[in-house]
Amino acid sequence: MTDSPVSPSPAVGSSTGSRVPHLVDLAAFVQSSPSSFHAVGEAALRLTVAGFSALEESEKWPTDAGKYFAVRDGAIVAWITPRGAEATTPFRIIGAHTDSPGFALKPKPTTGSNGWLQAGVEIYGGPLYNSWLDRELEFAGRLVFDDGTTALVRTGPFLRFPQLAVHLDRGVNSDGLTLNPQQHLNPVIGVGTLADADIVSHLAGLAGRAGSHVIGYDIVTTDTAAPQVFGLGGTLFASGRLDNLSSVHAGLVALLAVAGEADSSSITVFAAFDHEEVGSETRSGAGGPFLENVLARIGAATGASASDRARAFAGSWCLSADAGHAVHPNYPERHDPVNRPLVNRGPLLKINANKRYATDGLGAAEWARSCGQAGVEYQEFVSNNSVPCGSTIGPITAARLGIRTVDVGIALLSMHSARELCGVDDPAALASAMQAFLAPA
Incomplete structure (x- = not known):
């Protein structure tokens, strides 16, 4: 236990x-x-x-x-x-x-803005957008290599959708939160320039391979928080x-x-x-x-x-x-x-x-x-x-x-x-x- x-x-x-x-x-x-x-x-x-x-x-x-x-x-x-x-x-x-439901990694996924390194993701299914904000997420899924082999990989905590602070959006609690999935759902993965990072190479490295050998992938985002029993009398289960x-x-x-x-x-x-x-x-x-x-x-x-x-x-x-x-x-x-x-x-x-x-x-x-x-x-x-x-x-x-x-x-x-x-x-x-x-x- x-x-x-x-x-x-x-x-x-x-x-x-x-x-x-x-x-x-x-x-x-x-x-x-x-x-x-x-x-x-x-x-x-x-x-x-x-x-x-x-x-x-x-x-x-x-x-x-x-x-x-x-x-x-x-x-x-x-x-x-x-x-x-x-x-x-x-x-x-x-x-x-x-x-x-969640988010899937796009082609050419390593992006950035204003000194931040980010990941390009696409909506998969019908996730509740706001529930994915401010969580430590990971990438996980399948890589396909140029020799025909495949590998399953997962990063552990790696990305986060940061919410705009209330000081910069004073009406968020009264007017509601509006998220444009293309504009606002670009997770951060670090800081630096595009020359400093390559998401595909990082994923390939987890499988002991070079990023140049990856010719396809099916990678999604997922929450890293552990499942937990909680509540009065321990009657509820979150996961x-x-x-x-x-x-x-x-x-x-x-x-x-x-x-x-x-x-x-x-x-x-x-x-x-x-x-x-x-x-x-x-x-x-x-x-x-x-x-x-x-x-x-x-x-x-x-x-x-x-x-x-x-x-x-x-x-x-x-x-x-x-x-x-x-x-x-x-x-x-x-x-x-x-x-x-x-x-x-x-x-x-x-x-x-x-x-x-x-x-x-x-x-x-x-x-x-x-x-x-x-x-x-x-x-x-x-x-x-x-x-x-x-x-x-x-x-x-x-x-x-x-x-x-x-x-x-x-x-x-x-x-x-x-x-x-x-x-x-x-x-x-x-x-x-x-x-x-x-x-x-």
């Missing part, structure tokens, strides 16, 4: 259940995952330790029962094919996403990237928990996609063919025909896990007046009549069964009619595969902030319900 980035209060440490070890492990997972590529690397490491075999998409895959995973850039799909699996054996799938590493971690924990089961009536799958925050329409996003390709190859290993695969999909389920909204005490009018989820009251069942979430009545019943089997309470979330509803990978997966899909997740405050907030009980509760979903009694 003392080596963890989480420092639970005595009240938390003395509580019953699995929330403390789960939170410690979630905190470690988040800190190991500053980018989608790092999250996939951490998941792959944990799967390998648990006896899963890594498969390359370009190679022939085994036809034996077993535990496997495949990586595509910032996405990963892992699965367990049980003994006795047949061509029409259905799938039980947990889906999540590895990316979070970056809870949207959606809380779901990635819970899904991974659930898959590993059922990995020792000798037999199953289904093929259990965990899929974590990239690029959900920007629409999922990429080769490693949920709108791409990655999961469909993997499921087809799993089916081929059992000798499944196209008809067999359709029969298997007809009996399959997908649990789309992504964080949702807790009722905000300072803005209650933004929420549905009746359905008002709170943290530490259980994970959410996310519902939208216009199918921004994939949940239907049968899906709601399946989630109720999973939570009941796990002994977990859950809450329903629906948007205020005057506030547009976001979406998830759920409708994308349901439409692409035709597999019945349910949307769930933990409740957050400050979603898309550099640092989000949830309850200490909910991440472990989500994982328990997911485990019951993957291995129904």
